[in-house]
Amino acid sequence: MKLEMMQIMSNERIAKGTYEMVLAGEIPHLIEEPGQFIHIKLNDESLPLRRPISIAAYNENQLRILYKLVGKGTEKLSELKKGDSLDVLGPLGNGFKLDNHLEHKKVLLVGAGIGIAPLYQLACDLQKYQLDLDIIMSFKSKDEVYYLEELKKLGNVYLSTDDGTCGKRGYCKDVIEDLGSDYDYVYACGPLIVLKFVKEYFVDLDHVYLSLEQRMACGMGACYACDTKDKKKRICKDGPVFNGKEVSL
Ligand SMILES: Cc1cc2nc3c(=O)[nH]c(=O)nc-3n(C[C@H](O)[C@H](O)[C@H](O)COP(=O)(O)OP(=O)(O)OC[C@H]3O[C@@H](n4cnc5c(N)ncnc54)[C@H](O)[C@@H]3O)c2cc1C
Ligand code: FES
Numbered sequence: 001m002k003l004e005m006m007q008i009m010s011n012e013r014i015a016k017g018t019y020e021m022v023l024a025g026e027i028p029h030l031i032e033e034p035g036q037f038i039h040i041k042l043n044d045e046s047l048p049l050r051r052p053i054s055i056a057a058y059n060e061n062q063l064r065i066l067y068k069l070v071g072k073g074t075e076k077l078s079e080l081k082k083g084d085s086l087d088v089l090g091p092l093g094n095g096f097k098l099d100n101h102l103e104h105k106k107v108l109l110v111g112a113g114i115g116i117a118p119l120y121q122l123a124c125d126l127q128k129y130q131l132d133l134d135i136i137m138s139f140k141s142k143d144e145v146y147y148l149e150e151l152k153k154l155g156n157v158y159l160s161t162d163d164g165t166c167g168k169r170g171y172c173k174d175v176i177e178d179l180g181s182d183y184d185y186v187y188a189c190g191p192l193i194v195l196k197f198v199k200e201y202f203v204d205l206d207h208v209y210l211s212l213e214q215r216m217a218c219g220m221g222a223c224y225a226c227d228t229k230d231k232k233k234r235i236c237k238d239g240p241v242f243n244g245k246e247v248s249l
Contacts, residue, residue, distance in 0.1 A: 035095025
């Protein structure tokens with residue numbers, strides 16, 4: 001983990017209310033697995049707390065984040081320009097674990113809204129295995145869709161929108177039910193309602209990995225602001241990715 005001023009290489013709107021930012025620095029060297037996150041401090045006295053954002057992709061010198069405008073912090077982030085610097089702590093947390101047992105398995109990624117972000121690097125990393133990869137991408141509406149072409153290159157994509165303007169009309173859970181439960185590994189990120197459904201639907205499966213979200217403060221396990229529902233784990237330090245059997249939602 002490192003604290004550094006990273007350089008912004010680009011910061012662009014890629015869909016309604018959704019931005020992609022590329023950052024350069026030394027933190028990318030330290031990333032161990034997909035699903036880890038960075039903790040961003042904005043240069044604004046009214047925003048004393050850092051904002052956690054998943055690492056969506058990385059190489060040796062750069063990392064990419066995808067973020068949705070929901071409040072003052074993300075609004076401020078969207079105003080930054082190429083060449084600006086950004087105060088970043090990271091990489092933080094435990095991400096998605098990959099191992100050779102994935103060889104020849106049937107794998108499902110379930111992403112809803114901005115929850116698709118950390119699944120992108122995971123889908124890239126899964127390419128090194130011979131496996132069958134299905135990817136569910138769910139959005140509210142067509143204008144919020146992002147990374148469709150990128151993910152189509154990596155697996156069989158099943159797209160849905162709540163209003164039916166693109167892909168199947170319906171919710172993430174409807175697509176999961178269409179595809180059925182015949183998978184060996186499931187990885188999910190999205191709103192709590194989606195994670196709860198995935199946990200229950202695949203209750204008999206040992207390999208269900210859920211990336212949880214929670215409001216955070218320190219991001220390093222020190223303040224207990226981000227406890228899981230049963231208060232047994234800290235999402236920032238023990239997660240954000242947990243085996244579905246290990247965590248109460
Ligand atoms: C491990 C982790 C990874 C994340 N990865 C991403 C990502 O890749 N892209 C992305 O866009 N967002 C991600 N988030 C959520 C992101 O941290 C928040 O959206 C952001 O901090 C909001 O800051 P803000 O100042 O814009 O909004 P605020 O003004 O702080 O909040 C605006 C609204 O969003 C809600 N909110 C804020 N933070 C969270 C949160 N953590 N979980 C649920 N609701 C929240 C608030 O309750 C409020 O209703 C992640 C969160 C965690 C914990
Ligand atoms: S944010 Fe402080 S313990 Fe998780």
